[in-house]
Amino acid sequence: MKASASSPSTASPVSPAHVKAVRGFNRFYTQRIGVLDPYLGSEFSLTEVRVLYELAHRDQPTATELARDLTLDAGYLSRILRRFESRGWLARSPSPADARTSLLRLTAAGHKVFAPLQQKSRDEAAALLAALPETRRTELIAAMGTVQRLLDGAASAPGSRTIVLRDPQPGDMGWVIEQHGALYAREWGYTADFEALVADIAAQFIRKFDPAWEKAWIAEIDGERVGSVFVVRKSATVAKLRLLILTPQARGLGLGGRLTDECIAFARAKGYRKLVLWTQSELLAARAIYKSRGFVRTASERNNAFGKRLTSETWELDLR
Template sequence: MDTARQLVPAAQVKAVRAFNRFYTQRIGVLKRYLDSEFTLTEVRVLYEIAHRPGLTASELVRELALDAGYLSRILRRFEQQGWLQRESAPQDARQSLLRLTEPGYQVFAPLQQKSRDETAELLARVPASHRGPLIEAMARVQKLLDEAPRAERQVVLRDPGPGDMGWVVQQHGELYAREFGYTADFEALVADIVAKFILHFDPAWEKCWIAEVDGERMGSVFVVRKSATVAKLRLLILRPEARGLGLGGRLTDECIAFARAQGYRKMTLWTQSHLTAARAIYESRGFQLVKSEPNAAYGQQLTSEVWERKL
């Protein structure tokens, strides 16, 4: 503990504690949970047993990091109320499998629905355009706190295989709708680009990379032929959990290297002014903004941009 205090700046500790106080107050865990007779811990135990019937008490202790004596008292109360039943585990008669009874489910169901309603009410206070970034930020926090530190993540850039092109279209449709409010027109545009790439693919002049991180698809980018001397970079995308790994820059570098090796003299791309992360990558790789104009598209008022760099 003393070592941890030495490694983490006090200002960072203070910031996390401030957020914890804010969030626990906002979701109401400082009072009886969901205005019920239950504590937050009791509802969580009910949730786990309801969704994973056959759990053992030892599994709950380990997974929820609970004191064994405290959990035993909770389970004993549930049994006394007729909400919980135990049955011997087939593989080990010393272990009891936990299951909610029908009255137990009747108690739990309204708690679950009220939790959903209160969460919906909490999100309703957030503008629709901000909910996507909020959810992504929460997922990022969960991933960072849940992962054991790893010295290096396994990143692979590979050629596309069966199903990858559909994945590219899906990711563009989902992410741009969630993060920027784009309509299905944008997904249609991406689908058209991908379809033309597949139908008219020329391996001597064009290429696609699928980026995998720890075996999961996380990004893509395409080089397509615009003319005998001009290549076009298209469909650069990264899933939120892959951002911050330098993968966008690496994909862009691959495009530049491929285009230069094939004898192109210039590379061009089309983007939108609000895509600040992508624009930063392009600028850092020597691309220059050559054209900018208002563009009403995909349900948004946008500013379209054309960037170029000599090879």
């Protein structure tokens, strides 16, 4: 556990026994999760993987932002970023606000390197929990939440947010349909035909859901639903990404990329060779996410749909 740099100097004296208990827990937990070894059996250190994670889930951060939020020495972070750039995993572009500042993003090659690390981390966390009965898992997660809440002063500060990606629950599909209908009508002028299409997709997902090959995520911020995405089996080798949406208040937090990354990692872990999706050319934010993850546009077609003249596009990602 790392002490907060902003801890007040006027705090009451700490018991040596309490210090010993914290240090003992640190030794136990770091050994249990393998922090002292190359992370997840890879060539990366824990710090390098954390930097990869932040690059994969943020919308073009700066090096200054990463150093600040990860409490890393600027020189050390700079060396990590240079290494990533030399491997072709990192790209830089001038900030529109200040040309002297670079915006950072993972390339398609960088996402390809990070995806298996993310999946292995999930697998190891699942294996850690699998050894416990359900009641003990709930107890453990609650205890972790208590530790984080007590030590992280920012967690209780105004404006802080708790972001969760979870499995759908009863009522969520109705929310997904309603959000698509309302948001696309308000922002893009789509008719109720689009809401009907989403309702059909959601109904088919519920009726034919195959948990071995398909998955959906609902994104929440502070317990409020703000987004969704689905992976649907199209064939033995092809999966389809569907119903990616974020409410306006959830934009700018990297959630769209994070939901897309979950789909890619799931499809790759299941052995699919290709992940495909269908979108419209005017949905620039979504298209930017897909392109940054290595999706390639393979087809486009002009058509009249949802009360508009649209250019529909098919995008594909080779997972091999």
